[in-house]
Amino acid sequence: MTFDLALGALVTAGLLVYLAYALVRPERF
Structure with a gap:
C-alpha cells in the first residue's frame, strides 16, 4: 500500500x- x-x-x-456524526447529532452543528 x-x-x-x-x-x-x-x-x-x-x-x-x-458526516455520520453530523447526521446523528444535528443539534451540535
Whole structure:
C-alpha cells in the first residue's frame, strides 16, 4: 500500500465518520 493510497483512505474514512456524526447529532452543528 502506497502512502498516497493510505492517506486518501484515511481522509475518506474521516469524512464518512464526520458526516455520520453530523447526521446523528444535528443539534451540535
